[in-house]
Amino acid sequence: MARKPTISPTKITTYLACPVKYKWTYVDPRGKWFMRAKSYYSFGSSLHSVLQRFHDEGDKGVQTKEQALAKLAENWVTAGYATPEEAAEALAEGRELIAGYVDAQAERPPGIxxxxxxxxxxxxxxxxxxxxxxxxxxxxxxxxxxxxxxxxxxxxxxxxxxxxxxxxxxxxxxxxxxxxxxxxxxxxxxxxxxxxxxxxxxxxxxxxxxxxxxxxxxxxLSRDYENLVPTVKEICPECDFLPLCRRNEEFAEEYEPREG
Ligand code: SF4
The missing domain is CATH 3.90.320.10 (Lambda Exonuclease; Chain A)
Incomplete structure (x- = not known):
């Protein structure tokens, strides 16, 4: 029996931002060649992995601010940053956020x-x-x-x-x-x-x-993605799939005047 399709918050927000973007991300395998790592995802995932370990009661290795900061440095994801300097700047910001978070947890009520x-x-x-x-x-x-x-x-x-x-x-x-x-x-x-x-x-x-x-x-789940025609949106200049959409003649004509 075929497996049921899945729907997730990320799929929904991608579709609502642009159905063509959804097609390239989840339906048409050609899209994957155009997907680039994003520094904001790397930043979020680096912080999340430290907070996960900090709250894991079975993990005795991340209980203090110093341990949390050491884990951040150890788990730091650099994908998507333009330069090593940009990644180092983000790490410094991440350290501040983690330190502030651990300090704030001292106020966490008991019994949770x-x-x-x-x-x-x-x-x-x-x-x-x-x-x-x-x-x-x-x-x-x-x-x-x-x-x-x-x-x-x-x-x-x-x-x-x-x-x-x-x-x-x-x-x-x-x-x-x-x-x-x-x-x-x-x-x-x-x-x-x-x-x-x-x-x-x-x-x-x-x-x-x-x-x-x-x-x-x-x-x-029922959209005809094969025949979907891209239309220019505000998010297009930042979109990974712009080169694919520009292969569509009407899109390319509409998009060109916005350049330069
Ligand atoms: S370039 Fe624009 S139309 Fe094409 S997938 Fe991205 S957001 Fe959608």
């Missing part, structure tokens, strides 16, 4: 258990399987669950923005299906400032998101 760390969750939603990797899920003293998402490139997140966040809404669905009947909070920690924002979506909000997701996933 971390139950998932960098864990991929799955839920079969019929036509597709929803997947998503949560940074962390804590169980609070009163039994509520808190999904925690680290943002390494942000100073703060507004509550409304968090309520509308596609990834966090997917995590809400995934955590609720895995551990039903619990209160589930959504929290974003902005690592640049250590500011955190928490919201508690209602059952109705989560159900509405699920219905919207089912409709959007249906569109994503």
């Amino acid at each position: 258990q971390t139950i998932f760390l960098e864990k991929q969750l799955r839920d079969d939603l019929g036509e597709f399987v929803l997947i998503g990797r949560v940074d962390r899920v804590d169980e609070l003293e009163d039994g509520s669950l808190e999904i925690i998402d680290y943002k390494s490139g942000r100073d703060a997140t507004e509550p409304d923005e968090l309520r509308d966040d596609i990834a966090m809404n997917c995590y809400q669905l995934l955590v609720r299906s895995k551990m039903p009947g619990k209160r589930v909070l959504s929290t974003v920690i902005a690592l640049r400032t250590q500011s955190s924002t928490t919201v508690e979506p209602s059952e109705e909000e989560v159900e509405q998101f699920k219905q919207d997701l089912l409709a959007l996933a249906g569109e994503i």
Whole structure:
């Protein structure tokens, strides 16, 4: 039996940014030759791996600020940086963020258990399987669950923005299906400032998101990607697939005047 297709927050945001970009990323294998490493992904993944080890109670090697900073240097990913100097500058910033994070954890209330760390969750939603990797899920003293998402490139997140966040809404669905009947909070920690924002979506909000997701996933999975025609967007100049889209005559004509 054929495996069910998967839908993830990254797939959804890629599709919403540009369906042609989705095609080159996930459908047409020719796209992979054009994909370049991104420094912001490297930066985020370097920080995430240290925070994962810091919160892993079974890992006694990363408990202090000094140990966390040593792990950052050890796990530093340099892919996507233009020069060694740029990577070194980013590492210095990463050190500040990690040091600030570890200091802020001294204020963490007692009685909190971390139950998932960098864990991929799955839920079969019929036509597709929803997947998503949560940074962390804590169980609070009163039994509520808190999904925690680290943002390494942000100073703060507004509550409304968090309520509308596609990834966090997917995590809400995934955590609720895995551990039903619990209160589930959504929290974003902005690592640049250590500011955190928490919201508690209602059952109705989560159900509405699920219905919207089912409709959007249906569109994503049934789209005729072979005959999709690229149209110029604001994000095109930064897109890895620009050389592929410029092979389309109409796109090339429309795009040229924006150059120079
Ligand atoms: S270059 Fe523009 S149209 Fe082509 S995939 Fe990228 S964003 Fe989409």
